[in-house]
Amino acid sequence: MSSEKKQPIVYPVSVAPMMDWTDRHFRYFLRLITKYSLFYTEMVTTGAILRGDRDRFLSFSPEEAPLSLQLGGDNPAHLAECSKIGEDYGYSEINLNVGCPSDKVQEGNFGACLMKDPEKVADCISLMDSKTSIPVTVKCRIGVRGKDKLEDLIRFVELVSAAGAKRITVHARIAILEGLSPAQNRTVPPLRYEDVYEVKKTFPNLVLELNGGVRSLSEISSHLTKVDGVMIGRAAYENPFLFADVDTLFFGAKHREITRREIFDSMQEYIISKTSSGEKPSRILRHLLGAFHEIRGARSYRRILTEKMHSNPGPKLLLEALGSISSEYLDGKLENPKLEVLDPVV
Structure with a gap:
């Protein structure tokens, strides 16, 4: 073999x-x-x-x-x-x-x-x-x-x-x-x-x-x-x-035209799907706490999730927490920084 x-x-x-x-x-x-x-x-x-x-x-x-x-x-x-x-x-x-x-x-x-x-x-x-x-x-x-x-x-x-x-x-x-x-x-x-x-x-x-x-x-x-x-x-x-x-x-991939909001919309659908099958919301939401590293509103976002995700939260807790992050940041395209990279894999 x-x-x-x-x-x-x-x-x-x-x-x-x-x-x-x-x-x-x-x-x-x-x-x-x-x-x-x-x-x-x-x-x-x-x-x-x-x-x-x-x-x-x-x-x-x-x-x-x-x-x-x-x-x-x-x-x-x-x-x-x-x-x-x-x-x-x-x-x-x-x-x-x-x-x-x-x-x-x-x-x-x-x-x-x-x-x-x-x-x-x-x-x-x-x-x-x-x-x-x-x-x-x-x-x-x-x-x-x-x-x-x-x-x-x-x-x-x-x-x-x-x-x-x-x-x-x-x-x-x-x-x-x-x-x-x-x-x-x-x-x-x-x-x-x-x-x-x-x-x-x-x-x-x-x-x-x-x-x-x-x-x-x-x-x-x-x-x-x-x-x-x-x-x-x-x-x-x-x-x-x-x-x-x-x-x-x-x-060497083409830059994707996607926003952070679209990514979190997908996660919202994922949370609804998994919790309807018996998964605890906290088991998923805990992984999203670090999503807004050094971004204005991140502390409030983390506080809302931390305080509520263990107490039988409703399906819209993530959306509530995202209200702390500016629409400008959520709806902006993911940036491609100026960084020289030798021979990317295609």
């Missing part, structure tokens, strides 16, 4: 998998803004898929594609079975989490813990790759304590790419598994972008993506002169309209 496997599409920009954040509702919202960026699910453990409510963890809207299913686990057979299940659900690719430093993954000895054992990761990737016809990829860290030198990372990438990983995303910090929370692991260990660049130089034919600390379009553009892709994490959630220009600048 591997000989017929599709090679991964090179996505200049993607949105990181983030637990409790990048669920299907947020992905639907952000897809209204960017049509081409690669999205990831929250990490789903193999146990949840094999023993839990499969539809709950794996169902998604067709509009969310392209979408990668991120798996957490360390058993090659279980990961391979879940990879095939994910393919059958229609995911664009399967991603193995080798970077999460949370207590949960440490107890299960997967996530960033697996960077201590690159041979095991290679075994997992090899079996996953053999059972699916879609690309299998890896998201990892620079390293972990005791295996945090550049040569350790290069050895890891060498083994994992040889096993069949079609793209490797490197969060440019080490994971400190003892004494730091997941939030601290996103900020305390220093960024080592040069190490990621060096990996690309060492493996010029490998599709390599950089993650960690990137918060602006100009930073994306700068990194793309050294690597194949850039993954955006918290900035995508805190300022989703950052992605309004991504398709044009980095994918």
Whole structure:
């Protein structure tokens, strides 16, 4: 099956998998803004898929594609079975989490813990790759304590790419598994972008993506002169309209004639549809709190949503909150900033 496997599409920009954040509702919202960026699910453990409510963890809207299913686990057979299940659900690719430093993954000895054992990761990737016809990829860290030198990372990438990983995303910090929370692991260990660049130089034919600390379009553009892709994490959630220009600048797409109001009209329809099927409004509305980053009226907008979305709000709460934002801003076309971008993907 591997000989017929599709090679991964090179996505200049993607949105990181983030637990409790990048669920299907947020992905639907952000897809209204960017049509081409690669999205990831929250990490789903193999146990949840094999023993839990499969539809709950794996169902998604067709509009969310392209979408990668991120798996957490360390058993090659279980990961391979879940990879095939994910393919059958229609995911664009399967991603193995080798970077999460949370207590949960440490107890299960997967996530960033697996960077201590690159041979095991290679075994997992090899079996996953053999059972699916879609690309299998890896998201990892620079390293972990005791295996945090550049040569350790290069050895890891060498083994994992040889096993069949079609793209490797490197969060440019080490994971400190003892004494730091997941939030601290996103900020305390220093960024080592040069190490990621060096990996690309060492493996010029490998599709390599950089993650960690990137918060602006100009930073994306700068990194793309050294690597194949850039993954955006918290900035995508805190300022989703950052992605309004991504398709044009980095994918070579034609600028879309769409307004923010039209995007929120679509979200209003989505909210009505999902709540009529039993979803809690707050599960969707919470993802819209950061929609108006540093815009006049944003504080009032957030206050209205925060105070009312948990108390059985009516279907027009979003429209009420949007009343705090000027019509001029809502009805203006999404801007395409003047930013030089080398060789956008067409």
